[in-house]
Amino acid sequence: MADKREEILLVAERLFGDNGFDGTSVRDIAQHANVNLAMISYYFGSKEKLLEALLEQRANYTILEALNKDESLTPWEKIDRVIDFYVDKIMSNLCLHNIMQQGNNSRSDEIKELVTKIKLRNFEQIKKILLDGQKKKFFRKVDIELTVGTVMGTISQTTIARHFYNSIFNIEKNNDEAYRKKITPRLKSHLKQLLRAHLDIKNEE
């Protein structure tokens, strides 16, 4: 059955996201997926290959390439859409996002490079929007690389430091749905307000 393979991926995503790669044993995964231990090696070859397969399969979920194709949108509209898209995707894939964050610290260079490659694709898209907005004199001169880092970093912060925000916002921990509901709209409007001021050519010094 092919749905066992799928089940393994699904469970691995949750456990890797919650406990980290090293903090999750293949026995944990097998048990939660109701699958024999050996099936993981059988389908994926190894634990690390399982992580690679997971990242490769899910990578496309968080890619926003289509957006830049739409010529009718102004740079400001594109920025708003990027924020909506990006926040939604990450908020509905908290575990996967956690895995990608951890992937940066992986001891495996293959994983590190895979994660970097995925991030790079999104980075290039946002960068293109910023450059275009500058050319059209909507946006002022800013540090483009770090501006993208601010967007990614602000969003990441709400997942990395989730325990921290739970504490601030009085959200019971492990309640994914409550967290999403509370954070998503705030995050979107904060980022839009932030970038509107930061990028506006009227604020050029």
Add this chain to the structure above:
Amino acid sequence: MADKREEILLVAERLFGDNGFDGTSVRDIAQHANVNLAMISYYFGSKEKLLEALLEQRANYTILEALNKDESLTPWEKIDRVIDFYVDKIMSNLCLHNIMQQGNNSRSDEIKELVTKIKLRNFEQIKKILLDGQKKKFFRKVDIELTVGTVMGTISQTTIARHFYNSIFNIEKNNDEAYRKKITPRLKSHLKQLLRAHLDIKNEE
């Protein structure tokens, strides 16, 4: 000798930061610290207690409480100083910062709460500056919690996604010094420019 204890902490900081808590064995630590394996249990009780000791010992390094005491500074000056202080501290403690990021995902609630507590202290300081600036009509109305998140997140991003920025900025990996030199001034001026626009009361809608 008490310097063995210190050596263990020093090595643990580097290894936990590089490979994660689960990715570092007590044997790794003992070997790199030139210390017998049993000394770690002897001094700290357990591997987890070692991490707790590490966080507690280093926590004060990244606390910026003194700043708010200075009444002669305007809110704008305080913002600039916070940025300088925070960026410098994190950039010169990359490993420790990595550990704290990972700590958010620790399976130990004690660790999670310890990290949250440390972050909360800094959070409160920055929050105080923002509130004060709003009261004095320097700053406009913004989402304070997420504005702090933006500052922390932007800085964190440069350490979490370091492999990513290495790739963008063409820095050879594992060269901490080159990374610091390249990123620090850019990060400071980007954050100052960002917050100047974001907080300025002239941008009030």
Add this chain to the structure above:
DNA sequence: GCCAAAATTAAACAAACGTTTGAATTAAAC
């Protein structure tokens, strides 16, 4: 219904893990 391929299983593997033990060594106190 037979057969080869694919899927599934329990069991075993060696290696690595965190921790403990009890003896040996060093340091400090008197």
Add this chain to the structure above:
DNA sequence: GTTTAATTCAAACGTTTGTTTAATTTTGGC
């Protein structure tokens, strides 16, 4: 110099780790 406590050590402890094996069951084509 003797005694007591603190330190250091090699060795072993029992688990848990990721992976493999070889036997068994299920599946799909003919």
